[in-house]
Amino acid sequence: MKNPFKALVVRENTDGTFSRKIEDKTIEQLPTGEVVIKVLFAGLNYKDGLSASGHKGITRKYPHTPGIDASGIVESSEDNRFKKGDEVIVTSYDLGMNHDGAFAEYIRVPANWVVKKPENLSFEKSQQFGTAGFTAALALHKMIKGGQKPEMGKIVVTGATGGVGSMAVALLAHAGYQVIASTGKSEKEYLTSLGATEIQDRSFTSDDSNRPLLRPKWAGAIDTVGGNTLATLLKACDRNGNVATCGLVASPDLSTTVYPFILNGINLLGVESAECPMNLRTELWKKLGNEWNVNLPEDSATYISLEELNPYLDAILEGKTKGRIIVKF
Template sequence: MENKKFKAMLVEETGERIFSRKITQRSLDELPQGEVLVKVLNSSLNYKDALSASGNKGVTRKFPHTPGIDAAGIVEQSVISDFKPGDKVIVTSYDLGMNTPGGFGEYIRVPGAWVVKLPDNLSIKESMVYGTAGFTAGMSVWYLSQIVKPDKGDILVTGATGGVGSLAVAILSKCGYSVTAVTGKMSEKQFLFDLGAKAVIDRNQASDTSGKPLLKARWAGVVDTVGGDILASAVKSTDQYGVVTCCGNAASPDLPLNVFPFILRGVSLIGIDSQNCPMDTRVQIWEKLAGDWKLSDMDSISKTISLDELDQNIELILKGQQKGRVVVDLAL
């Protein structure tokens, strides 16, 4: 079986800082050693995948490489008792799709410690509508909701048309929170209202450049996906004992901020590291995504593409022109 061929995206370094990608045939013996062999049925496209597929050495150091930080499918082989052939599983985070061949191929081989059994009430495809973006949104809601309850006031979500942001809007709304969505794509206001947002504001309205150490308290909590001035403004606008979660740096990795929101209003800033989330917490969040938080119309926030359509969608996400989630069906 080790010589079995399968379809996969392959990114190659053809010259100094020159990369190409193609859909080709790989074989199982090219996969790394691991405890669980999974036949991938669905994956999803994330910004990190687009960076890996473009040769970004900050994400992927070793080429040739198959990206895809998300994968869901069926266990084909397992050398550990935790999993058996036929089990439906999810694999996200850790090193998958970074330097370990990922979900843009029909097979992956990974350590058992990376694998989560698919929760009841969640299909393989639905798990990839969530993917890393949905799991990151879930982590953000998980930590925010420990302290901030729906009756405390409005929640701000930045980068709201992106994968993490759109799912955060939907999950928070499902949980009864009043959500204000921030976007640079005001043409997508209706998309955000359909997700459950109560208000939509332009990102320029969410970025304060006055230099004031504190701003008028507006938000009971914040799910930030972009960083930079927008995150700093959100922190300075958060009300007493509010919670701000931070998971991205698309606007900037820098945070122009002082200590006053923390020592005068007791604001908490919580970093979200979905890649290395402990397995016990990971399982609990997936159970919430499949249960109380499960969205009723997941097709409305996603589209499904084939491996052959990945290239054009990678370009869209790199240009910031993608909205919602992109599921990759390996059988198409």
């Protein structure tokens, strides 16, 4: 296939700055891989904003096409697990980071990165979930494995209007949990539509007393913030609760004591979606296509064209997006 297709390309200029432009590319210019996929939908994530801005901790070499989430149709495959016409999802691994990503009409990836799309999950819905929804699902899965049950009490979600946060609110509510949404934004109506039963300012999950333990305020948590917020979530979690951590918007540092763990039996769960084993990845996508296929409000996703993407790459870094931004090809 030698016909050109459109892709967003980020280039490093001679003066050290970075520029973005939609360019024509061919399949032959794509990185190596066994499966070529015609991209139908691609979700925007914070990492994409970093990659598109020249963040060398995310993407080492330029020119580069960002985009860590994609859903589409197999165009060709050298691996017998996939054939032309298969409906698939690709998220995580190195897609869009050091391997040209989903902000293009075609991608070529290793077969081991590809998941067959569940029949009950539309292409659009798979990208409404995307890495954010998958990460939230992985957090909930780990909490359930740790013994978390709805009858234990409310679960607090920090950064609740963000990609992972909003998906976590919706999934928890759908699974029968009461959800406290913690946010610094005035999005009460939006969070209520996702299923939050209580909405609190971010100060609700930030304690500066230096006390090792606090009176319990929640039964568990999914945290996208890190830093003092994560420490507070641990200190104020009720006995035998689970706190899942999957972000560091505020800080990567964690200053706490062992008391929440050895006195209250709190489980601190790390949620790492990029290299999640394929068997678990497939299981969770099946859940998202079936029992966790939550009905999301219309304003939880904004659909744009590839030509409209550029300003959103800056907006997501500035915290000015709401819900999921999805490129529709």
